[in-house]
Amino acid sequence: MNDTEKFLFDLQGFIVVREFLSPHEVKALNDAFDANWGERREDPIGDPSGNMAGLDKRGIFTGMLTWEQPHCQPFRDLLAHRKLLPYLDTLHGRGWKLDHEPFMITGPKGIEGLRIHGTTNVLFNGSRFYAYSNGQMRCGLLVVQYTLHDQNPGDGGLCVIPGSHKANFSCPPKITTWEEHQEVVYQVPLKAGDMVIFSENTLHGTLPWQADHARRALLYRYTPKYLHYDGGTYEVNQPAWVSELTAAQQAVLEPPYIYHHPLIEPDGETVVRPRRED
Numbered sequence: 001m002n003d004t005e006k007f008l009f010d011l012q013g014f015i016v017v018r019e020f021l022s023p024h025e026v027k028a029l030n031d032a033f034d035a036n037w038g039e040r041r042e043d044p045i046g047d048p049s050g051n052m053a054g055l056d057k058r059g060i061f062t063g064m065l066t067w068e069q070p071h072c073q074p075f076r077d078l079l080a081h082r083k084l085l086p087y088l089d090t091l092h093g094r095g096w097k098l099d100h101e102p103f104m105i106t107g108p109k110g111i112e113g114l115r116i117h118g119t120t121n122v123l124f125n126g127s128r129f130y131a132y133s134n135g136q137m138r139c140g141l142l143v144v145q146y147t148l149h150d151q152n153p154g155d156g157g158l159c160v161i162p163g164s165h166k167a168n169f170s171c172p173p174k175i176t177t178w179e180e181h182q183e184v185v186y187q188v189p190l191k192a193g194d195m196v197i198f199s200e201n202t203l204h205g206t207l208p209w210q211a212d213h214a215r216r217a218l219l220y221r222y223t224p225k226y227l228h229y230d231g232g233t234y235e236v237n238q239p240a241w242v243s244e245l246t247a248a249q250q251a252v253l254e255p256p257y258i259y260h261h262p263l264i265e266p267d268g269e270t271v272v273r274p275r276r277e278d
């Protein structure tokens, strides 16, 4: 993570990494979704209040890591993507893990948005925090979003309130529903292959989708090695399919603990287990 990226993340609570995925990687992910379109469900969780309302519920895909080969492979390849390591090492510290099952948000023109949410700095929350000390940033839950189709200005989709990871006052409800002060809400323009990484502290949400093409946003969430957020998404005894993964990918699915927690070296392949906390 270079100095500009560190400055921008600390300032804004998110950064965009352009062309993170190659066109080949984007195609493999899109092909896998196309081949498994029957897995699409309506997302029961949506909260499209106020101006976030749309014509239809947003669609969601889960379970991609266990799809049949070759369709699961591009999703498994993202678990410990070599280009991701410097971002997670810098923002979580050495040692981190997947939290939540990866999911993809989709839907055609007119699908609903999602009320702006995020922990901010109003209360200290030990799982969703942003801290800076001794030249280091540290985050609790982080969201990594891969864009599989362009999200142009005015299209809707992912929006953030830059800098809100440090906000000390609660966000007024009508700002969370995009009914007031729309000028503080930034719709993030993205091209297919771009990656956005943001802290769960940063106020973020979804503007109703306006583009003629369907939205495709793939989300992975990570936590530091000592923390787990979403119950039911890891197992102490890993299921059989995990043995098909590389050592680095398996490391990302470990439960939360500190001593001997696997650390992925910068080559993206070597995994070490320090005897004590690194």
Ligand SMILES: O=C(O)CCC(=O)C(=O)O
Pocket (backbone or CB within 6 Å): 105, 114, 145, 157, 158, 159, 204, 205, 206, 217
């Ligand atoms: O639409 C987005 O990119 C953000 C989605 C989100 O924050 C959520 O599903 O919790």
